[in-house]
Amino acid sequence: MSAPQRFLERLPARRGDEPSWVAARRQAGAARFEAIGFPTRRDEEWKYTDVRRIADGDFGLATHADYDRDQFESQRLALDAYQLVFVDGRFNAELSDLEGLPAGASVQPLSQAIDQDAEAIGGSLGRLAGVDFSPFTALSTAFADEGAVIRLAPGTVVEKPISLVMLSRANDVPVMSHPRVLIMAGANSEATVIEHYLGEEEAANFTNVVTEVLLERGAIIDHYKLQEASLSDLHIASIHVDQTRDSRFNSFNLSLGGALVRNDLVADLNAEGAETGYNGLFFVQGRQHVDNHTLVNHNAPRTFSNENYKGILDDRAHGVFNGKVYVKRDAQQIEAYQNNANLLLSDRAEIDTKPELVIYADDVKCSHGATTGQLDEEAVYGLRARGIDEPMARALLTLAFAGEVMEQVKLHAIAERVERAVAGRLPERFNLADLVETAEAVQEA
Amino acid sequence: MASEEMEQLVRREYKQGFVTDIESDTLPPGLDESVIAFISQKKGEPQWMLDWRLEAYHRWLEMTTPSWAHLDYPPIDYQAISYFSAPKKPEDRPQSLDEVDPKLLETYEKLGIPLHERAALAGVAVDAVFDSVSVTTTFKEKLGEAGVIFCSISEAIRDYPELVQQYLGTVVPQSDNYFAALNSAVFTDGSFVYVPEGVKCPMELSTYFRINAANTGQFERTLIICDKRAQVSYLEGCTAPQRDENQLHAAVVELVALEDAYIKYSTVQNWYPGDEDGKGGIYNFVTKRGDCRGDRSRISWTQVETGSAITWKYPSCMLRGKDSVGEFYSVAVTNGRQQADTGTKMIHLGENTRSTIISKGIAAGRSDQAYRGLVKVGSRAKGARNYTQCDSLLIGDQCGAHTFPYQEIGNSTSTVEHEATTSKIADDQLFYCRARGIDEEDAVSMIVNGFCKDVFQELPMEFAVEAEALLNVTLEGSVG
Numbered sequence: 001m002s003a004p005q006r007f008l009e010r011l012p013a014r015r016g017d018e019p020s021w022v023a024a025r026r027q028a029g030a031a032r033f034e035a036i037g038f039p040t041r042r043d044e045e046w047k048y049t050d051v052r053r054i055a056d057g058d059f060g061l062a063t064h065a066d067y068d069r070d071q072f073e074s075q076r077l078a079l080d081a082y083q084l085v086f087v088d089g090r091f092n093a094e095l096s097d098l099e100g101l102p103a104g105a106s107v108q109p110l111s112q113a114i115d116q117d118a119e120a121i122g123g124s125l126g127r128l129a130g131v132d133f134s135p136f137t138a139l140s141t142a143f144a145d146e147g148a149v150i151r152l153a154p155g156t157v158v159e160k161p162i163s164l165v166m167l168s169r170a171n172d173v174p175v176m177s178h179p180r181v182l183i184m185a186g187a188n189s190e191a192t193v194i195e196h197y198l199g200e201e202e203a204a205n206f207t208n209v210v211t212e213v214l215l216e217r218g219a220i221i222d223h224y225k226l227q228e229a230s231l232s233d234l235h236i237a238s239i240h241v242d243q244t245r246d247s248r249f250n251s252f253n254l255s256l257g258g259a260l261v262r263n264d265l266v267a268d269l270n271a272e273g274a275e276t277g278y279n280g281l282f283f284v285q286g287r288q289h290v291d292n293h294t295l296v297n298h299n300a301p302r303t304f305s306n307e308n309y310k311g312i313l314d315d316r317a318h319g320v321f322n323g324k325v326y327v328k329r330d331a332q333q334i335e336a337y338q339n340n341a342n343l344l345l346s347d348r349a350e351i352d353t354k355p356e357l358v359i360y361a362d363d364v365k366c367s368h369g370a371t372t373g374q375l376d377e378e379a380v381y382g383l384r385a386r387g388i389d390e391p392m393a394r395a396l397l398t399l400a401f402a403g404e405v406m407e408q409v410k411l412h413a414i415a416e417r418v419e420r421a422v423a424g425r426l427p428e429r430f431n432l433a434d435l436v437e438t439a440e441a442v443q444e445a
Numbered sequence: 446m447a448s449e450e451m452e453q454l455v456r457r458e459y460k461q462g463f464v465t466d467i468e469s470d471t472l473p474p475g476l477d478e479s480v481i482a483f484i485s486q487k488k489g490e491p492q493w494m495l496d497w498r499l500e501a502y503h504r505w506l507e508m509t510t511p512s513w514a515h516l517d518y519p520p521i522d523y524q525a526i527s528y529f530s531a532p533k534k535p536e537d538r539p540q541s542l543d544e545v546d547p548k549l550l551e552t553y554e555k556l557g558i559p560l561h562e563r564a565a566l567a568g569v570a571v572d573a574v575f576d577s578v579s580v581t582t583t584f585k586e587k588l589g590e591a592g593v594i595f596c597s598i599s600e601a602i603r604d605y606p607e608l609v610q611q612y613l614g615t616v617v618p619q620s621d622n623y624f625a626a627l628n629s630a631v632f633t634d635g636s637f638v639y640v641p642e643g644v645k646c647p648m649e650l651s652t653y654f655r656i657n658a659a660n661t662g663q664f665e666r667t668l669i670i671c672d673k674r675a676q677v678s679y680l681e682g683c684t685a686p687q688r689d690e691n692q693l694h695a696a697v698v699e700l701v702a703l704e705d706a707y708i709k710y711s712t713v714q715n716w717y718p719g720d721e722d723g724k725g726g727i728y729n730f731v732t733k734r735g736d737c738r739g740d741r742s743r744i745s746w747t748q749v750e751t752g753s754a755i756t757w758k759y760p761s762c763m764l765r766g767k768d769s770v771g772e773f774y775s776v777a778v779t780n781g782r783q784q785a786d787t788g789t790k791m792i793h794l795g796e797n798t799r800s801t802i803i804s805k806g807i808a809a810g811r812s813d814q815a816y817r818g819l820v821k822v823g824s825r826a827k828g829a830r831n832y833t834q835c836d837s838l839l840i841g842d843q844c845g846a847h848t849f850p851y852q853e854i855g856n857s858t859s860t861v862e863h864e865a866t867t868s869k870i871a872d873d874q875l876f877y878c879r880a881r882g883i884d885e886e887d888a889v890s891m892i893v894n895g896f897c898k899d900v901f902q903e904l905p906m907e908f909a910v911e912a913e914a915l916l917n918v919t920l921e922g923s924v925g
Contacts, residue, residue: 044513048853330842344857347824357848358515359867362839366867370852373860 029141059176062088089177104156110147128240147180152189168199185219204232215247238264246273269303280309284317291320313349338368501619501629601637635666671706704739716752726754733760737769761790764798779812788818
């Protein structure tokens, strides 16, 4: 049996009352996935990322959504947010909390949305992430029956963030989940959505998530993806954004956990005034592998994008960055900036970066830059001359390197959590124990 | 043994009539082992050379055309190409400049090319115009004194077989890529340079001065070896549009720099770009690679690419020796329907190796241009350093400019920087020039020349002056 067949064998029996369009899509996804199979490193898009760890795996499906409440409370973001909680892809109503959600906003699990509002979401679900985007979106189309649907009526402003918590459990048999997230932001609506991946330390599951974001005229969405899953988790994600006139999409992609993480970000700027910001930070150690592929399609004149991705790599970790800016013929007066900087802390770490520009219009200002290097020894010396010992100096400079991305993060709780995580995981030669202690003492006081 | 079988095969085919064919000067279109045997025989090559060609041919058969480049062209029928044609006899060529296409002459005029050179470039039978023998003789004497070997690759195979055997294919192996494999099988001409230990080549070497340069053929093979502490500057091509009937050009250039050696390789390419619809232009599929084998060696590529319908070219450096240096300076100009996918590879293997990449792309008309580059730093290349800058200038709203820089970095002590920008000629710059009485076309050419300055200053003096003139001619009609 081929690997795709082995995966598709796990498809649950179809429910009799499922709408026919859902069934048809499932079938199309399965057929497509079986036909193309898993990508290999011969595919340009997967040149630096080997997914055999996934393809060779044997993953079941979770049968329940139990998760220890105390454990959850100790792990969750210290943030007042509406939240939907999923455990290995199954919805956990007990841990979820949507109280006080404004009237114009609807937040529901996908299963419920399909049952109750099939017509409202049917046209949008899968519109941006079809079966052709990648083998993993095809696989997702075949399996997806759970996830989150967020709908904002025109003019609705949701003050508190909406947090989608995806928990991964340490199971006897590893499981896979294929959550879908659909965000439909009506004209001039505003919201902050967090996708938070975490779980038990021993978890070794496969998560294949697809997110679609549709922004109507003037809508503003801040999207956070905080990846803190266990160091054995396998994670494939794609985020697809469709922007109309004067809409704004801000992505914060913060990647700390996971054994293998692949993120695809695709934003289509389809009308004048649309603006996209991509902010990314990844910190990887051990044998972690993180691959960020980003694409901005400037399909209309006077659209703007700004991208800043930073990577810190230690031990034998492997990082990949592929950023592409596309400017369509006649899409004039574009401004597109892209920057990728990488810090290598170890000789055995590897980074492969490829910033691409594909431009078919002449009245544009586009630039990209990519740098890879180590800490500036003069800066280390400068700090040491001021009485800071060497490990501390290195740690401070590493944090400062991440700082440029982190200072864009508007949610303080997330910024602090990520900075602490980076500080706490820095190697011993970057000893920050004192600093962390001091910070904790200050906070307690 | 496979090689024995091959030999038998070759011998058998000889019997079947190719011996009789040797008198003929041009082969009918098509490619098989007998064609390769014919070329080899015609060139009077030793057995090892024939074996090498056949090995390349067999590898080529197993390969497929690369499709990753940002290029669009119909598939090439390799059986429709004639792989050998003897140099044209003087009586077949135009006998004087009067017989040459006036459009071509007009371009020469604009480029300011000396009269006698125009004739040579237009393919006029050389002895009808001026005697180049005297030039060549003094030139050869001077090189001989210095001990520099400079001859065609065919002569080198005959006269210096040990050197050729030692170095040929060591930088670009036969099976390196589709076009290199094809070239290895069927190359008919090219240059060979050997600069002995400690010698600084007394003059700039140019294919133009080589006696048979008038017919360079479509599958050129160039091999340049610079021994310890030696130096050479080599110029390839010329700024004038060249008459050429071959549509497919698949050249291979190999450079070897031993300890402390320095090779500077400059190219100006201005082949026929095709008509307004892009039909009939040259396909330029070139593999160029330099090997900095010795410590402290240095290889520098400078190219000005303005011609050809399609350019597929990535002059590269393998930086093996400690402290070795690789450089790539490029100006690529495309207009009309031209397509160019060009760039470089810098492979850092040795400690403290350094590389610089400066690439300037100018796209006008309905052309499409891509910079594609790779900077790879191996885990042992401690302290490696790269700086890359690639800027694109777009003239008109129907062209495209693209950048695909790959960086693969496996060493924490290395520093790699990449910067790229894409923009058009700023209106305020144009306005500034216009306000001072400079007409628009001159203003554009001034701004474009300024844009390319970093690269032009790397070119040898006369080349740089011609390159500037060439740029203006290429961009003619793209403004307004």
